[in-house]
């Protein structure tokens with residue numbers, strides 16, 4: 509706790525006001541919190557609703573002329589050169605293609621004989637309902653582990669998440685995964701004991717070994733990788749997307765992307 513507080517204070521400029529809270533103060537903000545736990549409050553911490561963020565980005569792209577096509581994409585190549593993308597029965601010729609297929613990127617690259625240093629990591633996350641409870645203003649809780657608790661407006665609290673390296677694309681909800689997220693959440697916030705289990709979601713983080721994204725031209729091709737965002741894609745994805753778009757237009761991306769070279773050795 510002391511170390512965390514010192515680290516946070518150093519980053520005060522980004523984190524806004526930082527305050528140490530007693531258990532009583534912390535439970536006023538987040539009533540389910542365990543008795544005895546103190547907290548460090550960072551004013552600028554915020555939650556992101558992934559669905560809303562995605563929809564906003566799609567609407568903004570359409571406003572700027574993007575055309576949406578839903579379907580299964582395949583890269584089209586002739587004599588080893590990229591010619592465009594097939595989406596189901598339609599063909600879209602292209603000079604450059606941005607590969608943003610998350611953990612599935614290598615499935616698309618297979619026919620080109622290219623393999624990015626990327627693998628899926630399963631994450632199981634539980635949505636809990638607290639009927640009648642106004643959870644909208646509850647802060648995000650980051651216990652001293654990899655887990656977290658994020659509250660939303662509709663009396664919903666989300667407890668996440670497992671980090672299952674080596675899972676492959678096995679999308680089952682497992683007894684062990686469910687046990688882990690509930691145990692972690694309930695030990696930090698026993699007040700969630702009577703919450704209703706709404707749903708359990710499973711996702712695949714696109715993980716690289718060095719935990720850095722794969723962002724840049726795939727050498728010898730007209731492909732630009734925007735992948736490997738691991739556990740942070742909701743946060744860094746929009747900016748990474750704008751860097752990838754700059755590369756596709758042949759513009760200077762505005763930051764040195766050398767260490768994100770998609771074909772680097774790991």
Ligand SMILES: Cc1cc2nc3c(=O)[nH]c(=O)nc-3n(C[C@H](O)[C@H](O)[C@H](O)COP(=O)(O)OP(=O)(O)OC[C@H]3O[C@@H](n4cnc5c(N)ncnc54)[C@H](O)[C@@H]3O)c2cc1C
Pocket residue numbers: 579580581582608609610611612613616630631632633668669670710711712713714734735736737738739740741742743744745
């Ligand atoms: C449980 C869990 C919790 C997370 N929590 C956070 C968090 O708190 N904060 C944070 O910043 N990040 C979080 N993440 C990570 C974040 O979700 C990912 O980093 C991010 O989604 C990666 O974005 P992406 O666009 O690269 O890939 P994805 O979001 O996986 O999107 C890739 C898309 O491409 C589609 N696709 C693949 N192949 C094809 C094809 N051939 N044709 C057409 N479409 C195709 C897929 O269906 C998918 O929709 C979490 C992830 C998980 C699993």
